[in-house]
Amino acid sequence: MIPAGFEYHRPGDIASAIGILQEHGDEARVLAGGHSLIPMMKLRMAEMGHLVDLQAIEELKGIEVGADTVSLGAMVTQHELITHDGLASAIPLIREAALQIADPQVRYVGTVGGNVANGDPGNDMPGLMQCLNATFDLSGPDGNRSVAARDFYEAAYFTAREDEEILTRIHIPVPGAAVGQAYEKQKRKIGDYATAAAAVMVGNGTASVAMTNLADTPVWSEGASAALASGDVEGCVAAMLDAIDPVADNRGPVEFKKHVAAVMLRRAIDRAQSRAG
Amino acid sequence: MNDQTMTPEERAANLKGMGSSRKRVEDVRFTQGKGNYVDDIKLDGMLFGDFVRSPYAHARVVSVNKEAALALPGVIAVLTAEDLSPLGLHWMPTLAGDKQMVLADGKVLFQGQEVAYVVAEDRYIAADAVELVEVEYEELPVLTDPFEALKSDVVLREDLEGQTEGAHGPRKHHNHIFTWEQGDKDATEAVLAEADVVAEEMVYYHRTHPCPLETCGCVASMDKVTGKLTLYGTFQAPHAIRTVVSLISGVAEHNIRVISPDIGGGFGNKVGAYAGYVCSVVASIVTGKPVKWVEDRMENLMSTAFARDYWMQGKIAATKDGKITGLWCHTTADHGGFDACADPTKFPAGFMNICTGSYDIPTAYLAVDGVYTNKAPGGVAYRCSFRVTEAAYFIERMIEVLAIKLNMDAAELRRINFIKADQFPYQSALGWEYDSGDYHTAWDKALKAVDYDGLRAEQAQRIEEFKAGKTRKLLGIGLTHFTEIVGAGPVKNCDILGLGMFDSCEIRIHPTGSAIARLGTISQGQGHATTFAQIIASEIGLPADDITLEEGDTDTAPYGLGTYGSRSTPVAGAATAMAARKIRAKAQMIAAYLLEVHDDDVEWDVDRFAVKGAPERFKTMKEIAFAAYNQAIPGLEPGLEAVSYYDPPNMTYPFGAYICVMEIDVDTGEWEVRQFYALDDCGTRINPMIIEGQVHGGVTEALAIAMGQEIAYDEMGNVKTGTLMDFFLPTAWETPNYTTDHTVTPSPHHPIGAKGVGESPNVGGVPAFSNAVHDAFRPFGLVQSHMPHDHWRIWKIANGLGLHG
């Protein structure tokens, strides 16, 4: 559990960070909270010559809660997501999901940007962001662009982000008080990734449903969301079961995961509906 | 208040002796981060070792190319079996009478096996160099199933080819290690043939790992000038390690000093000798510099000693009204690539023959077959006396299986079969003499405490609600009455590598009436410094706070066999009391001299000797201590010291009644422990607070084992649970509340009547949790399902019983 050697960089602004990424190409990687990246380096599953720490970049911080949109800096920690009152009243789903991530020690340093940029199917935030229909701002050598969370994930650890791009902010439309929200996650123990997790929004004739760790990317299903919007819970579950593609691992075989996925989804729907205005 | 005015009770309380919930003296340093563990040791010029390990479970090692590694600046050496073989150190003896490769000698037998040892100036360089060692392997067929291994043509241990006799008798097959038989086979088979009822079941206790928070490690330091080798390490048996190191390295034993500093948990994982120790010693002797080796978490889980992995086929016979008439057990024991179990020499399956448990079973037979597979070696007693947890799990499952067969309440079935209080000392059918017990009293107390009848009524109602579709949760009531066998042990039948399993204590009283005591054991969190001082305090009347306890330095501590198998209190605790009594005997003579009366005319009174019939004429222990150093007493040597080597006449047999109430979600397999009641009878109670702490810790480990913790392999022999993400180690979050309780049935042969408690909760806890899971599904037809009961396996039970609609 000893990582290979690397150079450490600590730029003060986004432009210099991009500069370092450009200079070293795929030898370099940005470092946020380090709670996904550093374990991989210790296992020597990730080896890179240059780490570009984003901690000193002020532009990447801060939570802004507007009337229609919430904006999260990439370096906002998971702990801040939990303790920010304005955020909790605007989009309670974020706190509910963040409380299910890892444990307090990890959440004090793990960031929302790192969680969504990482591309690990086990991460909870990507599915959550797809449910919320968030957009990710990216800055790179060629300027800035935005990618919808629902278009961002390509395969495990592969995203729409280019190597030399940095995810800077996340924008989330505020769903409105009439929309009930719920996050359900089954895990084996505290600090564990999901056996299955469901993020659900429903109300006002709309619905959005996404699930985590049941395929090599998060799964947001248009069909499942539409079914739920029309009040067809079982149709929603059926569409989602069609969309997921879990693999067997220590958490259990495929059959079990599909069963649990349906249970989590129904429970999240139940709870979200009970909260819808 | 002073010595004159205090009542004897007040004086006794001031001593904080036996029975006092004295706070742990160790915790002052541990809670401040001031402990001194092996990895805290930093010596001048220290080098670092690290292993190249096999990615394959079974392969021939075709070649090892060190060149690139040696070319890395800072790398001092790369050792392979070829380098160790001229010293005869490429193999080492195991505690089980087998031998084990230190570094791969032509082949590897399990994933993670040590292939080469890199020595470098810096820990990071060592890790980089490991990556640069090029090893060419040729994969061989992998055997991970012991039943398959016994049929397979594949020879795992080519070094033993043609050897039909092993350390424990004949070998039946090239992958067979031993057969160990106890009891009366013919008589048991006759009982089974004639019985009203026979329940038969395969009970599997899966492979798991002790996983102490601190992994194994050492620092070897050879002083080339003095010729002295100092070996710091995470050793549960420092003296035995010294003797073993001397025997295998050829360094004279007086030139070896072994030091176990603070140890962050052992649970059996730190009893054996590992390749890391041998390689570090060799590297230090060769370089003349200190060499540190500390394994990481993954290395610990995949290569150092595992626990359990027993397939126990059982048959239990009874009359139709539930009186057990016989027990039969055949165990297939998966020992991995080398037989490195840590058991007393004559017990290749440990004390598995305690498997008649708490029950008066007149006829019984046990056979255990040890088998080689492509898994890591070990088979240590993970927080239990040798294989006692397996035995307890086996009998407590068989009782439940029999209750199902008889359609009887499992609590009642236990009650009618318990050994009765007046049957002690009790001779078991498999050869043990239980020292003392009162199982009925404990059982009744436990059932009453949890309102057993009320729980059964609630369970019946829950089943109705479940069937009516009003709930998806079932209620399980897990019962266990366990009997342990600890305190190994009598030298006449217990030894490790020929070393008798006595233990020792040396006490020195200082002139001012404080003391230091040293023992042959070593605490790994048990709180010896606290509790053994309490024994001395009660025996010799000096306050526990004035007594320093030291363990773990072989240059200063008397010889002993170390701490595991709950042996410290039964053996070293007895030695402590006996040494203290020697001191008290001398103190009596000193007091009589000072009081100018005959030795027989003074009597012991808490912390002093007083003249019989004249309690106002006395000498306190403090005064006596000073006199021992400043008076010339005719016929007595100066000073006040004693040492005792204690060879226990028998084992001790702690017991307990545990009850677990568990809620189970049939749709997800999730569970929640609603209540856990643990009644322990460990004989005389030295420190109730420490007992409670030990029970909490042990039950938590039991929870982990029963509910998810395992070392699992895939069919290629890859370890699937090599990190704490997959290997279940409960945190405060998963830990339920426990209610502890006790009865006190002292051991009749132990000087203070104490039996040991540290391991009871693991032994009793595992069947309590597992039985709760089984009990929840019993109304739907479940008889037996293997641990660990993680979510998907519980879900599978429900699914198999048709509970998912």
Ligand SMILES: Cc1cc2nc3c(=O)[nH]c(=O)nc-3n(C[C@H](O)[C@H](O)[C@H](O)COP(=O)(O)OP(=O)(O)OC[C@H]3O[C@@H](n4cnc5c(N)ncnc54)[C@H](O)[C@@H]3O)c2cc1C
């Ligand atoms: C014990 C444990 C349990 C955990 N349990 C969970 C859990 O239950 N659910 C869960 O969701 N997560 C879990 N995690 C992961 C945790 O939430 C991580 O913090 C998170 O996945 C990554 O965030 P980070 O800030 O630590 O990113 P880092 O580890 O620093 O980075 C992760 C990856 O994202 C890239 N990256 C980071 N920030 C940016 C950016 N701004 N722009 C572009 N690329 C970027 C990095 O280069 C790296 O490749 C757990 C972690 C641990 C150690």
